[in-house]
Amino acid sequence: MERIADFFRWLNDARGINFSIFYDALDRARFLEGLWTTIELSLICTGLSLVIGVVGAWLQGSGLGVVRKAVQAYIQFFRNTPPLVQLFFFYFAVGNELPHVLDAHGMLVPPIGNIGWAILSLSLFAGAFNIEIFRSGIEAVPRAMVEAAESLGYSRLGVYWHVLLPLSFRISLPALNNNLVNLVKTTTLAYAIAVPELLYAAAQIWSEVLNVREMMNVLLVTYVALVAVLVAIMGRWERALRIPGYSP
Amino acid sequence: MSELPVLLAPRPLLSGGRDPASGLFNGTVLASVLVALGISITIGAARAQAGVVGAPGVATLLVKWAPLILEGFLFNLLVSVLSMLAGTILGVWLGLTRVSQTAMLRRAASVVIQFFRNAPWLVLLFYCMFLLPFSIALPFATVPLPDVAKAVIGLSLPVMANVAEIVRGGVQSIPLEQWESGEALAFSRRQILWMVILPQCLRRMIPPWMNLYAILTMSTTLISVVGIQDSMTLARAALVAEGRTDLFIPMYLMLLSWFFVYCYPIARWTAVLERRFRVRI
Amino acid sequence: MFGLLARAMLVCAVLAGALAAPARAEDAFDKIKQRGSIVIGVKNDYRPWGFVDPSGKIVGMEIDLAQDIATKLGVKLELIPVTGANRMEFLNQGRIDLILATMGDTPERRKIVGMIEPNYYAGATNVLAPKAAGLKQWSDLKGRKVCAVQGAYYNRRVSQLYGPELVVFPAVPEAMSALQGGNCVGFLFDDTLIVSTLSAGDPKWKDYEMPLVSEDPQAWAMGVKLDELNAPFGEFLKKLSVDWHKSGTLIELEKKWGIKSSPFLQEMHEKYKS
Numbered sequence: 001m002e003r004i005a006d007f008f009r010w011l012n013d014a015r016g017i018n019f020s021i022f023y024d025a026l027d028r029a030r031f032l033e034g035l036w037t038t039i040e041l042s043l044i045c046t047g048l049s050l051v052i053g054v055v056g057a058w059l060q061g062s063g064l065g066v067v068r069k070a071v072q073a074y075i076q077f078f079r080n081t082p083p084l085v086q087l088f089f090f091y092f093a094v095g096n097e098l099p100h101v102l103d104a105h106g107m108l109v110p111p112i113g114n115i116g117w118a119i120l121s122l123s124l125f126a127g128a129f130n131i132e133i134f135r136s137g138i139e140a141v142p143r144a145m146v147e148a149a150e151s152l153g154y155s156r157l158g159v160y161w162h163v164l165l166p167l168s169f170r171i172s173l174p175a176l177n178n179n180l181v182n183l184v185k186t187t188t189l190a191y192a193i194a195v196p197e198l199l200y201a202a203a204q205i206w207s208e209v210l211n212v213r214e215m216m217n218v219l220l221v222t223y224v225a226l227v228a229v230l231v232a233i234m235g236r237w238e239r240a241l242r243i244p245g246y247s248p
Numbered sequence: 249m250s251e252l253p254v255l256l257a258p259r260p261l262l263s264g265g266r267d268p269a270s271g272l273f274n275g276t277v278l279a280s281v282l283v284a285l286g287i288s289i290t291i292g293a294a295r296a297q298a299g300v301v302g303a304p305g306v307a308t309l310l311v312k313w314a315p316l317i318l319e320g321f322l323f324n325l326l327v328s329v330l331s332m333l334a335g336t337i338l339g340v341w342l343g344l345t346r347v348s349q350t351a352m353l354r355r356a357a358s359v360v361i362q363f364f365r366n367a368p369w370l371v372l373l374f375y376c377m378f379l380l381p382f383s384i385a386l387p388f389a390t391v392p393l394p395d396v397a398k399a400v401i402g403l404s405l406p407v408m409a410n411v412a413e414i415v416r417g418g419v420q421s422i423p424l425e426q427w428e429s430g431e432a433l434a435f436s437r438r439q440i441l442w443m444v445i446l447p448q449c450l451r452r453m454i455p456p457w458m459n460l461y462a463i464l465t466m467s468t469t470l471i472s473v474v475g476i477q478d479s480m481t482l483a484r485a486a487l488v489a490e491g492r493t494d495l496f497i498p499m500y501l502m503l504l505s506w507f508f509v510y511c512y513p514i515a516r517w518t519a520v521l522e523r524r525f526r527v528r529i
Numbered sequence: 530m531f532g533l534l535a536r537a538m539l540v541c542a543v544l545a546g547a548l549a550a551p552a553r554a555e556d557a558f559d560k561i562k563q564r565g566s567i568v569i570g571v572k573n574d575y576r577p578w579g580f581v582d583p584s585g586k587i588v589g590m591e592i593d594l595a596q597d598i599a600t601k602l603g604v605k606l607e608l609i610p611v612t613g614a615n616r617m618e619f620l621n622q623g624r625i626d627l628i629l630a631t632m633g634d635t636p637e638r639r640k641i642v643g644m645i646e647p648n649y650y651a652g653a654t655n656v657l658a659p660k661a662a663g664l665k666q667w668s669d670l671k672g673r674k675v676c677a678v679q680g681a682y683y684n685r686r687v688s689q690l691y692g693p694e695l696v697v698f699p700a701v702p703e704a705m706s707a708l709q710g711g712n713c714v715g716f717l718f719d720d721t722l723i724v725s726t727l728s729a730g731d732p733k734w735k736d737y738e739m740p741l742v743s744e745d746p747q748a749w750a751m752g753v754k755l756d757e758l759n760a761p762f763g764e765f766l767k768k769l770s771v772d773w774h775k776s777g778t779l780i781e782l783e784k785k786w787g788i789k790s791s792p793f794l795q796e797m798h799e800k801y802k803s
Contacts, residue, residue, distance in 0.1 A: 085500060092703075095710055114712060142256050191699070204697060216379060220371055223682045487706065
């Protein structure tokens with residue numbers, strides 16, 4: 001470990017190529033913290049957006065027209081507007097309007113911080129896509145299965161949860177994986193509201209140490225590697241669930 | 249293939265939603281957006297009355313700043329058109345390389361496509377903004393590369409990779425019989441590709457390509473993060489100049505609704521075209 | 530197919546060669562005169578040094594100074610909005626000829642950018658905070674959320690000395706909006722901006738103050754490329770800077786834009802008057 005640090009210190013002194021994250025403890029800590037925050041953000045948003053997807057797909061089958069239209073409005077709004085503007089809208093505009101609460105120092109602060117809004121906004125964004133994905137998976141299940149389940153005494157919710165979702169999951173998986181990968185890439189937007197994720201950490205480092213070139217390359221490679229790992233894992237899962245000869 | 253007992257016959261996932269609402273505009277959605285805008289303006293106006301007397305209403309302020317922000321919005325659209333053009337041209341070339349017969353070319357194209365599909369759009373944008381030179385010294389002249397050009401290049405890279413995937417999907421969806429018929433008629437591989445295969449898959453490629461354009465248009469707002477003046481930066485500057493907290497929600501809603509009005513018809517049209525071009529066996 | 534590949538490789542080789550060729554070392558002074566315009570990087574979110582008016586034009590004290598430079602050179606003025614994070618990159622890439630964007634003159638930056646002396650202004654670091662926060666001294670910031678802007682030279686120093694939790698935004702408007710929303714207890718920035726914001730009489734800043742003692746006084750400087758510092762362009766700017774102090778132009782402009790009279794400018798005016 002020390003030898004690697006020494007090598008990069010030499011690289012900086014002799015050639016002027018400054019990879020400070022390898023030899024400076026503070027920069028390295030910041031970078032790794034940023035990476036961890038990105039991963040955390042991705043996981044939480046994935047979970048939340050899956051919940052939104054499942055609930056939304058359920059509501060779309062509701063008997064009430066107004067509920068169906070509300071879900072449709074939500075989907076179309078979040079799919080056809082830029083996620084960056086949505087993020088700003090939530091953090092600056094909506095966050096300002098919410099009733100403030102007292103914090104430990106006796107100051108009035110908004111109830112949700114910037115990380116909270118980032119999670120909320122990104123989950124709502126990804127959730128809109130998930131509803132569509134779940135719904136098209138559900139439509140691939142024949143009506144006969146639903147009727148069979150109903151004749152066995154399942155309630156509508158029971159049919160949805162125990163029969164439709166598990167069967168449709170196989171169909172939805174490729175699109176869900178695509179959505180997950182996009183979500184990981186979309187977490188970079190949180191940089192604009194000062195969430196300390198990977199891009200933010202790298203920007204901090206290159207603003208202070210002034211090694212833009214090196215940090216940009218490290219950043220690009222890190223993100224590509226992270227997404228590649230994700231794609232590989234998801235690809236194996238898809239292949240395991242695939243029915244030979246069935247894929248559309 | 250025929251249906252399985254538990255799953256219907258496979259159908260491609262349609263983008264844009266299969267909502268039975270016909271036509272290009274779903275009245276409900278538009279109405280709800282406008283209602284939201286109206287409510288926020290009314291609340292803002294009520295607040296203003298309660299606060300400083302004589303201060304201009306929210307609607308007045310929106311109208312005052314709208315022309316400037318609209319200019320920025322048109323700039324966003326310009327960037328999206330240029331990036332789409334550049335990305336499509338490069339992407340078609342890359343996609344055809346991806347299905348070439350030379351294994352080395354195929355692998356190289358595959359690596360490039362995977363790389364640019366995996367990288368976040370914002371990081372690619374930062375990369376191009378910071379690391380591209382400000383001018384290129386060709387032997388006969390120096391070509392300046394303004395900020396906008398770098399942003400267009402930065403956005404066209406992921407577009408290129410996605411277009412390449414669309415092209416590859418399109419070409420690979422044409423049944424083998426077409427290739428064989430072409431060979432039987434003594435066409436060269438290039439002739440088969442250009443005269444037989446591509447015309448057939450062009451119709452199939454249009455809906456995902458339009459979908460990509462909608463995504464790109466929404467991603468043009470990223471250029472505000474790297475310091476280029478677009479509708480977002482102008483909206484923020486306007487908010488700081490006015491400094492009224494009750495202006496925030498209406499201003500952002502206005503910007504959101506502009507993007508919505510532009511991208512939603514594209515999404516609906518995509519759905520219509522998909523249904524029309526769906527391959528019926 | 531092979532023919533196409535060979536042609537593609539040839540084009541790439543030519544482009545690579547062209548890109549790798551070193552830029553012709555041309556004197557900036559001559560280049561500007563030849564081109565007939567000077568490109569100056571200024572701030573567009575730092576009232577009243579450089580900000581945007583409703584028609585979209587950038588105006589401010591530094592823009593007036595930039596216009597003076599262009600007039601004295603006899604060329605047209607072109608303004609490019611820059612931020613703390615990208616102004617030095619833009620200069621070194623050649624996108625702008627001169628930085629006139631509230632840039633602090635620090636020893637680390639002198640390694641990368643040529644700073645024109647005498648400095649044309651001086652600021653110090655302080656915090657814009659709501660009166661309700663009750664901040665009295667710098668150590669009160671420990672562990673509290675403090676908004677800041679990317680690329681500022683004082684961010685690292687303040688965070689190391691006083692341990693606040695810095696929430697760094699890409700530009701000033703976001704940081705100010707966040708402060709107003711209560712997302713942080715204060716906005717760390719140069720005291721000239723804070724003073725001008727508070728004294729503008731804007732009702733929304735009524736409940737805010739600049740409670741701490743300004744620290745780390747930092748002179749501002751115009752920035753040119755390192756190799757231009759002792760070339761005709763650099764010399765011209767140095768002379769012009771002396772002239773500004775001598776003739777009291779800077780003090781006049783300060784009054785025009787409503788900036789609180791700074792002792793630094795008074796000192797420099799006395800020094801150069803003789």
